[in-house]
Amino acid sequence: MENTYLSELKEIKVDEGSPLFDKTNMFYKEFPSDFRQIRYFTLLIVQTAPLEIKEINLLEQQISEIIKNAVKHGNKCDPERKVRVWYSFSPQHAHLVVQDEGDGFKDLEKWNDFNRKRLELLSRHDFENLQDYVSYRTLLSDDNDGGNALFAALEYWNGGFVFNTKRNAVAMLKKYPQKRQGISVE
Amino acid sequence: MELKIRKNGENYIIDVNGEMDLYNSYKLKELVMKMLEKKVERFIINLENVDYIDSSGIGALIYICSTIKKMSMKLIITNIHGSVKKVIELTKLMGYFPITNSIEEAIQQMDE
Numbered sequence A: 001m002e003n004t005y006l007s008e009l010k011e012i013k014v015d016e017g018s019p020l021f022d023k024t025n026m027f028y029k030e031f032p033s034d035f036r037q038i039r040y041f042t043l044l045i046v047q048t049a050p051l052e053i054k055e056i057n058l059l060e061q062q063i064s065e066i067i068k069n070a071v072k073h074g075n076k077c078d079p080e081r082k083v084r085v086w087y088s089f090s091p092q093h094a095h096l097v098v099q100d101e102g103d104g105f106k107d108l109e110k111w112n113d114f115n116r117k118r119l120e121l122l123s124r125h126d127f128e129n130l131q132d133y134v135s136y137r138t139l140l141s142d143d144n145d146g147g148n149a150l151f152a153a154l155e156y157w158n159g160g161f162v163f164n165t166k167r168n169a170v171a172m173l174k175k176y177p178q179k180r181q182g183i184s185v186e
Numbered sequence B: 001m002e003l004k005i006r007k008n009g010e011n012y013i014i015d016v017n018g019e020m021d022l023y024n025s026y027k028l029k030e031l032v033m034k035m036l037e038k039k040v041e042r043f044i045i046n047l048e049n050v051d052y053i054d055s056s057g058i059g060a061l062i063y064i065c066s067t068i069k070k071m072s073m074k075l076i077i078t079n080i081h082g083s084v085k086k087v088i089e090l091t092k093l094m095g096y097f098p099i100t101n102s103i104e105e106a107i108q109q110m111d112e
């Protein structure tokens, strides 16, 4: 049972009805699709997060990946097109919805198949064949696309990583372990 | 991001300083490709002074690693720590990259 649950969790979902798309009480910011300003826009959002969840830049890095995808793959770096971000942070969670004005992540199923294959090879320690599965590339990928951001995203956003029906908006949730007062549980 | 090359015997140590992000990771890729053209065979990439990496940085490391493998040259990545380590772990590439904890260990492994 546990296993089915886990493997179910480790894929990108499409579900517009997901509670992760409920934007009640979330903050909102929008940005033009300027590639040079992706890290700056990310900082504007992350600076509102409490210190304890900003742990060693990881939250910032993970959010910048999603904004980068929206700017680059969604809006094709067209400054006329906006990236819209809803966000809410607490010591226990990070919740974001990032929406672009593009045609959507059409090959999402292909990506899930690719990732499933990758995880299979990893679990078999088959590093020989893993070579072909360390980077997800499409005909539109360029030299600067690593093709790996969403592999990490799926691991990081442990509360879910879900696209809307048009696949141009993605909602994500990270839950942080509760730390008891005075005792650090590592 | 700043890149410095040191030589230790046959080994070329590349010290990376700063952030390996979407704006500058290509520089490391370009440097390694140039060094390969100049027939350098043994690379040690030192990430001691890198506290931030993103998917472009990981992508650069994947590209460098697979190119060097294909050419049967040697590569070791060393001093991975903090969020760099976390990102590599999230991407599940700790077993894929040739990694050591220190430059000394890397040099030792090169000679094996």
Ligand SMILES: Nc1ncnc2c1ncn2[C@@H]1O[C@H](COP(=O)(O)OP(=O)(O)OP(=O)(O)O)[C@@H](O)[C@H]1O
Residues within 6 Å of the ligand: A065, A069, A070, A073, A074, A100, A102, A103, A104, A105, A106, A107, A111, A136, A137, A138, A141, A144, A145, A146, A147, A148, A149, A150, A151, A167, A168, B055, B056, B059
């Ligand atoms: N907002 C989006 N709109 C359209 N396609 C998207 C979007 N987000 C992701 N994708 C698709 O998902 C693929 C994988 O994304 P991922 O971020 O993992 O890799 P990448 O962007 O190609 O490279 P990098 O690892 O450097 O981010 C992309 O190549 C793109 O086809």
Ligand SMILES: [Mg+2]
Residues within 6 Å of the ligand: A065, A068, A069, A149, A150, B055
């Ligand atoms: Mg990306």
